[in-house]
Amino acid sequence: MGGPFMSLTTTSEDDSEVICISGFVFAPKFDKREYIREIEAILRSVKIAEAKIENS
Numbered sequence: 001m002g003g004p005f006m007s008l009t010t011t012s013e014d015d016s017e018v019i020c021i022s023g024f025v026f027a028p029k030f031d032k033r034e035y036i037r038e039i040e041a042i043l044r045s046v047k048i049a050e051a052k053i054e055n056s
Helices: 033-044
Strands: 005-011 018-024
Touching: 005 033, 018 033
Parallel strands: none
Antiparallel strands: 005 018
């Protein structure tokens, strides 16, 4: 499967982790420009929640 994609990479606020998110478009026979714009909007609006680990 080929097609356009968008990938964003950043670090966590304390620079302890690298975060990479990707989005792909698969739409044969369709113009993909608007789909890529939607993927970009989704990726740029992602908020990463801090995981809370409880010891049992």
